[in-house]
Structure formats: structure tokens, C-alpha cells
Amino acid sequence: MKLKSLAQTFNYLILLTITTHLLLPKTLYAGSSSAVILMYHHFGDETPPSTSVTLEQFDAHLDYLQHHQFNVWPLSKLIHHWETNQLVPERTVVLTADDAYISVYTEAYPRLTARGWSMTTFVNSEPIDRGFGNFMTWQQMREMQAAGFEFANHSHTHSKMRRIEGETEAEMLARVRQEIDIAQQRLNTELGAENVPRLFAYPYGEYSESAANLIAEMGYISVAQVSGAVDANSDRRALNRFPMAVNFAKIEDFRLKVNTRPLPLKSVTPWDPIVGENPPTLTLELSKPVRQLNCFNSRGQALNMDWQTPTRLVIQSEQALRSPRDRYACTAPIGQGHWYWFGHLWVID
Missing domain, CATH: 3.20.20.370 (Glycoside hydrolase/deacetylase)
Structure with a gap:
């Protein structure tokens, strides 16, 4: 089926990534908030x-x-x-x-x-x-x-x-x-x-x-x-x-x-969504390791991911982001039908 837009491509690829892991062993996620x-x-x-x-x-x-x-x-x-x-x-x-x-x-x-x-x-x-x-x-x-x-x-x-x-x-x-x-x-x-x-x-x-x-x-x-x-x-x-x-x-x-x-985050750097250098670099500090994390830009293209430690990830798009708004998105399977999902806004003048 031909997709009608780049935005749909992005959504499709995230769903495809998630579907790929549906048969992973299930683990209980105990969320309270x-x-x-x-x-x-x-x-x-x-x-x-x-x-x-x-x-x-x-x-x-x-x-x-x-x-x-x-x-x-x-x-x-x-x-x-x-x-x-x-x-x-x-x-x-x-x-x-x-x-x-x-x-x-x-x-x-x-x-x-x-x-x-x-x-x-x-x-x-x-x-x-x-x-x-x-x-x-x-x-x-x-x-x-x-x-x-x-x-x-x-x-x-x-x-x-x-x-x-x-x-x-x-x-x-x-x-x-x-x-x-x-x-x-x-x-x-x-x-x-x-x-x-x-x-x-x-x-x-x-x-x-x-x-x-x-x-x-x-x-x-x-x-x-x-x-x-x-x-x-x-x-x-x-x-x-x-x-x-x-x-x-x-x-x-x-x-x-x-x-x-x-996503179990301790910090996001930079938090400010206003883009200086394009494409921007985003650093995520996690509170615990997350397996099988995948990150995409709005075109549905996989981001470059540099795991500097088990809980410190630096991500960047290979292509410049599109004005006026764009985003990075990261997903990972948790189990029991649940998924981590994090999105970060970028504003481009």
C-alpha cells in the first residue's frame, strides 16, 4: 500500500518496530503514576x-x-x-x-x-x-x-x-x-x-x-x-x-x-526545543537501562544512536530537520502490551 505522506511513513515505521517485538518475553510493568x-x-x-x-x-x-x-x-x-x-x-x-x-x-x-x-x-x-x-x-x-x-x-x-x-x-x-x-x-x-x-x-x-x-x-x-x-x-x-x-x-x-x-528519564539535554545547529543533538540520561530502544525523526528515519553508557544516549538525525516544527521519537517494548514512548519537540526558524 502506498503511504500518502512522510508523516505517515514515520508513524508506520514506529508501528513496524513495535510489531517486530510483539513476541518478546513478557515482563510486568509496575507503574504508579x-x-x-x-x-x-x-x-x-x-x-x-x-x-x-x-x-x-x-x-x-x-x-x-x-x-x-x-x-x-x-x-x-x-x-x-x-x-x-x-x-x-x-x-x-x-x-x-x-x-x-x-x-x-x-x-x-x-x-x-x-x-x-x-x-x-x-x-x-x-x-x-x-x-x-x-x-x-x-x-x-x-x-x-x-x-x-x-x-x-x-x-x-x-x-x-x-x-x-x-x-x-x-x-x-x-x-x-x-x-x-x-x-x-x-x-x-x-x-x-x-x-x-x-x-x-x-x-x-x-x-x-x-x-x-x-x-x-x-x-x-x-x-x-x-x-x-x-x-x-x-x-x-x-x-x-x-x-x-x-x-x-x-x-x-x-x-x-x-x-x-x-521513558524512564533523568534528564534531557538540551531541553530547549529551539534549534541552533541543524540537525540538533539530543542527550538522554535514563534512570535505568532500556533494552531495544529505537529512535526516529519525523521522516521515519532511524536516528544515529551513541550509547555512551548503559543509561546515557546521544541521538542525532542524519538529515536537517524541517521548519517550523519537527521531533525526535523513541520507543521500546516493556511487555504486557505496553511500550515506552518519548517525544522531543524541535522548533526551527
């Missing part, structure tokens, strides 16, 4: 496939989660369990949606409510205030909130959380602060400050380390748009989420992703 965060945008067939899942796909996702007895939590509940050192049950998934598009209300809301589940939606407040028809209204959000759904900050104008052309570092940080403050004020006013968690989703999934540090200093826990599972040790300046879109939301892909675990 891990979860998978999923990111949606549109629900339906009439919106861009790059940011949409079909209703058939979404129904299949929910059926799978229910049939396999997953715990479906809002993001604030997961964070609360981490911060209070409570165990997170096995098979815990967080559903999130970015931008507060109308289909979250018309399609996702009734489907989730029927199962007693909720979702965390990240809101860029300007289009809501301007009454754009493809977004939800504040009243619809209040209705959903009363049913247990939560809403959080996605900036006011959907502005990038990094320097843009002609902008100094100080100007960027001032803009970031203003964008987040305005959006939070609008959320607090419309939905009640006591009901709005200090959570933030990066517009376009882009950020610099200095912007991420500022946002953390402002009291927010942030989520990114890079595939990978999370646990209590994950960096809360940019928690990984699996993006759900037509080409990557088939049920076999979904099944794989919701059963992943975070």
Missing part, C-alpha cells in the same frame, strides 16, 4: 483532516476505552494526584481539546456525557469574545462546566510562545505574559476563577525554554503537542500529548498509544 494525555481539535468530517478525527474514529476511541475499563480523567485530576502523591490507576487517560471549536460542544460533549466522562478544553479567548461561529460560546462552556467539563488557558489570540521575527527576548516575554493574563482573566470572569485550573496549552505546540520558564513562574502547568506518555516525574513545563488526527487516529494506532508508558 503514569498516564496518557490525548489531544483533539475538531470532531467531524468537514474540518481539516490534519486537526480532525472523524466521528467514526472518535466513537471507536471511546468504545475501546470503555470496553477496556480505562479511567478517563480531566487533566486537573491527574495533576492533583501527582501533587498529593496519590497513586494513578493503571489505564488512565486524559482527553483534551485545543481551541474550543464548536464540534467539542456538538459532538464530543454528548458522547462523553453519555458515558459519564469529561474533557479538558483549552480556550483561546479572542475568537470566543468576537463570536466566531466555528467556536463555542461562553454559555455553552458554562453548560459543559456544570456537567463536569473543565476549561483552561490557550492564550488570548493563539500567539506563539517564542520569539517571532523582529522581536527581542524581553518583548517576547512581555507578550507571552499579556496573552496568558488576558485569557485567564476572561476565563475567570466567564466561568468563575474557582473553576478554572492553572493549566496552559501551547498554541501550535511551540515554545522556547525562556517562555516555558516564565509560564511556570506564573503558576501554570503546560502541555505540548509531542507524542509520549507522562508520569509524576515528567517536566510540567511541557507535558507530552498524543495528537489525534485522521491519519494517526485509526483504532490500531489509538490502541497502541493509550497503552504506552513514559
Whole structure:
């Protein structure tokens, strides 16, 4: 079968690597804080496939989660369990949606409510205030909130959380602060400050380390748009989420992703996703050795991997990464149907 895009090639090769190891001896993974965060945008067939899942796909996702007895939590509940050192049950998934598009209300809301589940939606407040028809209204959000759904900050104008052309570092940080403050004020006013968690989703999934540090200093826990599972040790300046879109939301892909675990990492260097020299080098310090780890760029090409010690790995793509965003991804089998999955964002000017 001919693959339709390089992105599909990347996804296919990861799945192929994983399938190759399905017959390995099984070992029990004892996780106590891990979860998978999923990111949606549109629900339906009439919106861009790059940011949409079909209703058939979404129904299949929910059926799978229910049939396999997953715990479906809002993001604030997961964070609360981490911060209070409570165990997170096995098979815990967080559903999130970015931008507060109308289909979250018309399609996702009734489907989730029927199962007693909720979702965390990240809101860029300007289009809501301007009454754009493809977004939800504040009243619809209040209705959903009363049913247990939560809403959080996605900036006011959907502005990038990094320097843009002609902008100094100080100007960027001032803009970031203003964008987040305005959006939070609008959320607090419309939905009640006591009901709005200090959570933030990066517009376009882009950020610099200095912007991420500022946002953390402002009291927010942030989520990114890079595939990978999370646990209590994950960096809360940019928690990984699996993006759900037509080409990557088939049920076999979904099944794989919701059963992943975070790679046991001690450090990632550089953490800053802004690329200087292209292709960049990434150093991973693991908390324990991991067998059969494989790493890829977004083209699906294997990365050069230099194991300097059993727990120190240096990886680099042979080819320059593509602007404006790219990624490295690493996977390894754990056993019992679970896989480690780690993704690192790169932003290329």
C-alpha cells in the first residue's frame, strides 16, 4: 500500500518496530503514576483532516476505552494526584481539546456525557469574545462546566510562545505574559476563577525554554503537542500529548498509544526545543537501562544512536530537520502490551 505522506511513513515505521517485538518475553510493568494525555481539535468530517478525527474514529476511541475499563480523567485530576502523591490507576487517560471549536460542544460533549466522562478544553479567548461561529460560546462552556467539563488557558489570540521575527527576548516575554493574563482573566470572569485550573496549552505546540520558564513562574502547568506518555516525574513545563488526527487516529494506532508508558528519564539535554545547529543533538540520561530502544525523526528515519553508557544516549538525525516544527521519537517494548514512548519537540526558524 502506498503511504500518502512522510508523516505517515514515520508513524508506520514506529508501528513496524513495535510489531517486530510483539513476541518478546513478557515482563510486568509496575507503574504508579503514569498516564496518557490525548489531544483533539475538531470532531467531524468537514474540518481539516490534519486537526480532525472523524466521528467514526472518535466513537471507536471511546468504545475501546470503555470496553477496556480505562479511567478517563480531566487533566486537573491527574495533576492533583501527582501533587498529593496519590497513586494513578493503571489505564488512565486524559482527553483534551485545543481551541474550543464548536464540534467539542456538538459532538464530543454528548458522547462523553453519555458515558459519564469529561474533557479538558483549552480556550483561546479572542475568537470566543468576537463570536466566531466555528467556536463555542461562553454559555455553552458554562453548560459543559456544570456537567463536569473543565476549561483552561490557550492564550488570548493563539500567539506563539517564542520569539517571532523582529522581536527581542524581553518583548517576547512581555507578550507571552499579556496573552496568558488576558485569557485567564476572561476565563475567570466567564466561568468563575474557582473553576478554572492553572493549566496552559501551547498554541501550535511551540515554545522556547525562556517562555516555558516564565509560564511556570506564573503558576501554570503546560502541555505540548509531542507524542509520549507522562508520569509524576515528567517536566510540567511541557507535558507530552498524543495528537489525534485522521491519519494517526485509526483504532490500531489509538490502541497502541493509550497503552504506552513514559521513558524512564533523568534528564534531557538540551531541553530547549529551539534549534541552533541543524540537525540538533539530543542527550538522554535514563534512570535505568532500556533494552531495544529505537529512535526516529519525523521522516521515519532511524536516528544515529551513541550509547555512551548503559543509561546515557546521544541521538542525532542524519538529515536537517524541517521548519517550523519537527521531533525526535523513541520507543521500546516493556511487555504486557505496553511500550515506552518519548517525544522531543524541535522548533526551527
